[in-house]
Amino acid sequence: MTQKKTNKTTIIGGTKPGKGAKAHASHGIEAVDAQAVNSTESRELYASRVQIHPKLAHGLYRKIKWLLLFATLAVYYVLPWIRWDHGANAPDQAVLADFAGRRFYFFWIELWPQEVYYITGLLILGAFSLFLATALFGRVWCGYTCPQTIWTDLFIVVERWVEGDRNARIKLAKQPMRGQRLVKTVIKHVIWLLISFVTGAAFILYFHDAPTITPAFFLGKAPGSAYLFAGILTFTTYSLAGLMREQVCTYLCPWPRIQAALTDEDTLEVTYRGYRGEPRGPHKKKDSWEGRGDCIDCNLCVAVCPMGIDIRDGDQLECINCALCIDACDGVMKKIGRPVGLIAYDTEKNRQRHECGEKPKLNIIRARTIAYGSLITLIGALMVVGLSTRSMLDLNVLRDRSPTYVRLSDGAIRNGYLVKVINKGTKTRQFEISFSGLSDYSIKVIGQKITGKTVLISARADEVRNVKMYVTLPKSQISVSGSSIPISIDVSEQLADGKIGETQSNKSVFMTGMK
Amino acid sequence: MTDKPELDGHSGVFTTGHEWDGIRELNTPLPKWWLYINYISIIWAIIYCIFMPSWPGLPGMGYFKGLRHHSERANVAVALDKLQAARAANAQSLTSVSLDQVENDPDLLTFAMAAGRSAFGDNCATCHGSNGIGSIGFPALNDDVWLWGGNLDEIKQTITYGIRSGHDEAHFSQMPAFGRDELLSVSEISDLTELVLAMGGSDHDQSAATRATVNFDEQCSICHAEDGTGDRYQGAPNLIDSEWLYGGSRRAITETITNSRFGIMPTWEQRLQPWTIDSLAVYVHSLGGGE
Numbered sequence: 001m002t003q004k005k006t007n008k009t010t011i012i013g014g015t016k017p018g019k020g021a022k023a024h025a026s027h028g029i030e031a032v033d034a035q036a037v038n039s040t041e042s043r044e045l046y047a048s049r050v051q052i053h054p055k056l057a058h059g060l061y062r063k064i065k066w067l068l069l070f071a072t073l074a075v076y077y078v079l080p081w082i083r084w085d086h087g088a089n090a091p092d093q094a095v096l097a098d099f100a101g102r103r104f105y106f107f108w109i110e111l112w113p114q115e116v117y118y119i120t121g122l123l124i125l126g127a128f129s130l131f132l133a134t135a136l137f138g139r140v141w142c143g144y145t146c147p148q149t150i151w152t153d154l155f156i157v158v159e160r161w162v163e164g165d166r167n168a169r170i171k172l173a174k175q176p177m178r179g180q181r182l183v184k185t186v187i188k189h190v191i192w193l194l195i196s197f198v199t200g201a202a203f204i205l206y207f208h209d210a211p212t213i214t215p216a217f218f219l220g221k222a223p224g225s226a227y228l229f230a231g232i233l234t235f236t237t238y239s240l241a242g243l244m245r246e247q248v249c250t251y252l253c254p255w256p257r258i259q260a261a262l263t264d265e266d267t268l269e270v271t272y273r274g275y276r277g278e279p280r281g282p283h284k285k286k287d288s289w290e291g292r293g294d295c296i297d298c299n300l301c302v303a304v305c306p307m308g309i310d311i312r313d314g315d316q317l318e319c320i321n322c323a324l325c326i327d328a329c330d331g332v333m334k335k336i337g338r339p340v341g342l343i344a345y346d347t348e349k350n351r352q353r354h355e356c357g358e359k360p361k362l363n364i365i366r367a368r369t370i371a372y373g374s375l376i377t378l379i380g381a382l383m384v385v386g387l388s389t390r391s392m393l394d395l396n397v398l399r400d401r402s403p404t405y406v407r408l409s410d411g412a413i414r415n416g417y418l419v420k421v422i423n424k425g426t427k428t429r430q431f432e433i434s435f436s437g438l439s440d441y442s443i444k445v446i447g448q449k450i451t452g453k454t455v456l457i458s459a460r461a462d463e464v465r466n467v468k469m470y471v472t473l474p475k476s477q478i479s480v481s482g483s484s485i486p487i488s489i490d491v492s493e494q495l496a497d498g499k500i501g502e503t504q505s506n507k508s509v510f511m512t513g514m515k
Numbered sequence: 516m517t518d519k520p521e522l523d524g525h526s527g528v529f530t531t532g533h534e535w536d537g538i539r540e541l542n543t544p545l546p547k548w549w550l551y552i553n554y555i556s557i558i559w560a561i562i563y564c565i566f567m568p569s570w571p572g573l574p575g576m577g578y579f580k581g582l583r584h585h586s587e588r589a590n591v592a593v594a595l596d597k598l599q600a601a602r603a604a605n606a607q608s609l610t611s612v613s614l615d616q617v618e619n620d621p622d623l624l625t626f627a628m629a630a631g632r633s634a635f636g637d638n639c640a641t642c643h644g645s646n647g648i649g650s651i652g653f654p655a656l657n658d659d660v661w662l663w664g665g666n667l668d669e670i671k672q673t674i675t676y677g678i679r680s681g682h683d684e685a686h687f688s689q690m691p692a693f694g695r696d697e698l699l700s701v702s703e704i705s706d707l708t709e710l711v712l713a714m715g716g717s718d719h720d721q722s723a724a725t726r727a728t729v730n731f732d733e734q735c736s737i738c739h740a741e742d743g744t745g746d747r748y749q750g751a752p753n754l755i756d757s758e759w760l761y762g763g764s765r766r767a768i769t770e771t772i773t774n775s776r777f778g779i780m781p782t783w784e785q786r787l788q789p790w791t792i793d794s795l796a797v798y799v800h801s802l803g804g805g806e
């Protein structure tokens with residue numbers, strides 16, 4: 001292993017403070033020896049990744065991020081435990097993808113496999129919401145709510161708790177792997193693995209009844225798939241949030257690339273206002289601020305960055321817009337008595353406006369946002385209408401194909417139909433099955449004595465009732481008919497008061513066997 | 516020729532020290548990820564050999580059974596036992612009620628239909644066709660023509676004991692081979708064929724058919740009845756309907772009269788469990804022609 005180590009030092013955007021020496025940036029502010037190790041210019045092919053040790057930031061956006069961290073994690077862990085009555089013979093879990101029972105439950109909504117398009121609609125809705133949010137506020141998804149960000153943040157909390165903040169971690173990383181470093185490393189990884197396991201184990205709660213599967217899981221009585229997926233999620237959580245971190249966003253995730261097409265010059269993005277900050281450099285207390293920028297080159301924005309970049313280099317693919325550099329910079333600006341917002345959410349257009357001496361303004365209503373907004377409204381409306389008028393009765397008719405018809409000894413022709421009456425309701429209901437399109441026919445139903453030309457059946461809650469029917473047409477009717485007669489099979493719900501409830505109709509044909 | 520590894524200045528990697536026709540080779544190490552997976556695989560293989568059946572041909576014990584005593588064959592047996600246990604309750608109630616009662620119980624009917632359908636596919640469909648559509652020599656089970664009766668109990672009896680199967684209870688009938696055994700002459704058989712064609716409503720030679728009436732009355736009507744409607748008790752087919760087990764052509768009918776037919780259906784009493792036969796009877800009855 002004689003991989004040549006390059007000693008190339010890439011200094012981006014300003015001077016790099018000397019090693020060891022605590023460089024002075026401004027009164028009371030020390031420049032941090034932080035490098036943007038993950039920026040495109042300093043990344044090298046075939047070189048090992050340089051560990052990033054983000055410093056803890058304090059400020060408004062950090063507070064928002066804490067709030068979202070706990071809110072999203074709470075939703076993830078608590079949601080499967082919420083109970084909801086879905087009727088008899090159905091699980092009472094509010095959110096459940098019941099693969100064994102082939103149902104998807106979401107509070108008051110219960111979807112059958114053939115209604116999977118509602119989930120497609122939900123995904124489209126999610127996608128367009130993401131597009132809209134991205135067009136307006138840039139990578140808010142990446143910075144605040146992406147599971148990769150949330151869990152990485154959580155893992156860094158653990159790291160900070162065990163090993164200390166940035167400086168302590170850097171110091172520790174330089175020690176040999178024994179004694180204190182070994183103990184701390186082991187503790188950190190054990191806690192990470194525990195969190196990962198809880199994450200993976202919570203995932204399976206969405207696919208099984210939570211109060212049942214939890215004890216079964218620990219008693220070794222859960223199905224193999226539960227252990228498999230808990231294991232996979234444990235592994236991915238540990239490796240993605242603990243070990244790989246910013247590499248997931250930089251190398252693995254397609255979303256940063258896609259977003260390039262979703263943002264434009266009116267999109268709010270975490271921006272370093274170069275016009276205000278440059279020329280940058282250390283500042284002495286007595287010096288005037290005239291003729292220089294507000295950036296004192298303290299490198300704190302680089303030190304807090306979990307992605308290992310320098311925001312002062314401009315918009316970058318690596319930047320997840322977590323806004324922690326805003327918090328860091330605003331803190332510094334307050335200390336040195338300069339206005340905050342050197343790094344802030346701003347648009348490309350506003351920077352141009354500033355150059356032209358115009359006033360900044362936000363342009364929220366644009367062709368792009370109108371399109372996304374109206375698509376969200378349209379699809380949302382379709383979903384609401386679809387779900388609220390969704391039929392609780394469904395009907396499938398399968399005509400026998402082997403054979404297509406049977407000739408009886410007196411020359412009559414018989415066709416067989418499997419009528420599937422699907423009762424999606426939560427109660428047993430009565431239905432009447434009738435045929436139209438034929439005259440002078442007789443029917444026979446397996447398991448039922450039929451006197452007339454209609455069949456009365458009952459279907460239990462959440463049941464597909466299979467009714468095998470035979471329809472016979474006498475020879476006299478056959479000779480005047482063609483090779484097939486179009487028919488329709490009608491099902492109508494019989495309510496207790498004698499009225500008709502829901503109805504469904506299905507088209508089919510009667511094969512006569514004539515050429 | 517050098518035989519000392521040299522440091523290659525360009526890549527920073529040592530050479531192997533060998534030279535072939537002026538070509539030297541870098542001794543590039545294996546990728547770490549590959550190497551570690553290789554090591555993990557070796558460790559895994561050792562663990563696997565300890566816990567799972569591995570070494571064959573050990574003296575005295577055949578093969579090493581592993582600490583887990585894992586056996587796919589045993590697993591299948593356990594799974595089959597589980598299946599039987601899961602079916603036990605329904606199978607029990609299926610055999611304890613009369614077959615007529617099954618159709619009144621939707622759950623039991625569903626069970627019987629499902630079990631019957633799969634048993635039919637495994638055992639019966641080879642001859643009777645899928646869904647009982649039948650073929651030449653093998654009766655269709657979905658029409659309303661039954662040689663030996665089409666109600667539930669009659670179907671069950673046929674399945675249980677078979678036809679000409681050699682079982683004491685089996686249905687048995689034998690039509691004489693009028694031609695082969697020289698009971699009738701060739702021309703007499705030809706005339707009889709025309710008569711049978713006439714009974715079935717097919718094109719025929721009327722004068723030949725008329726000539727055959729005496730022979731029909733003497734030889735055939737004992738079993739097939741004077742009007743040719745057959746006799747279920749003897750398993751004699753109805754000759755005047757439009758269904759023909761061995762085909763209704765002149766040639767097929769001549770062959771039947773000359774050499775007779777002797778279709779055999781095996782007895783299933785020994786091969787299938789009573790509840791499987793019950794479910795088969797229900798299923799066949801439900802194919803459309805059940806009486």
